[in-house]
Amino acid sequence: MIDKLEMFIALARERHFGRAAEACGVAQPTLSSAIRQLEDQLGVQLVFRGSRFQGLTPEGARVLDWARRIVGDARALRDEMRSARSGLSGNLTLGVIPTAVPMVADLTAPFLERHPAVHVRILSRTSTEILSGIESLEFDAGITYLDNEPLGRVTQVPLYAESYRLVCGPAFPLPETGSLGWDEVARLPLCLLTADMQNRRIVNQHLAGTGAPASPSVESNSTLTLFAHVMTGRWASVLPKKLADLFAGTGRLRAIPIVGPEVSHQVGLIAAYREPHTPILTALIEAARRLEEPAG
Structure with a gap:
């Protein structure tokens, strides 16, 4: 059956x-x-x-x-x-929000170093698709936001606090203040993630608080597409600090703190609330707890 x-x-x-x-x-x-x-x-x-x-x-x-x-x-x-017979092995499928994809190796690399017989499959999905995929058993676990929208009854482990940066080209016209307020960001020509992405809903929330909601001229569900548009010098984007710093480190882009207020949201590992978890999922949760960073 x-x-x-x-x-x-x-x-x-x-x-x-x-x-x-x-x-x-x-x-x-x-x-x-x-x-x-x-x-x-x-x-x-x-x-x-x-x-x-x-x-x-x-x-x-x-x-x-x-x-x-x-x-x-x-x-x-x-x-x-299988684990009792031959050690930890098998397949693990992870759904990951697009903005966390560059950071997922912080979890999977040490996990696979400890458990080399496990095969990990990583799929980029929206936060809603990750929850649905865990419920339908399509995903074993996911990396998504923990504190912005309801998750329901899931096991969760915080991994890092996501703060935000304006990403733009070196010659993009900005005041020389070293940081920007959300009200200033709202007036810029922006390219942003699409509305089905929770990152975009977070950005919308903070821009709407200024009385000037976002009106991007370019939208995409791909962060690489956003970076490609930013590199033309015509647009700026709002992206998580860790992702922004990854590209700004090349010197081809700038990552400028957004303050007034400076906000952050927790990103972490989630899995179905079930005891006991599979041995592979138990090992992944333990790896996530070793990486866990304090909020803030």
């Missing part, structure tokens, strides 16, 4: 029989047959069917909650037995 529950979870996530079958590595008729067998075993209809997937029935939504718990526990059991 575990395999059928895995396919059902994939179908609920993908909302498409073909994509779910591809994600599970089976043919579409095999997945459709497994879902029907699961319905027969449980005695309820799980999926509204037409010419295409039309959603879960109320019973299907309830079964999905159970399926995630059962499959999560089954994966933990398999991982623990």
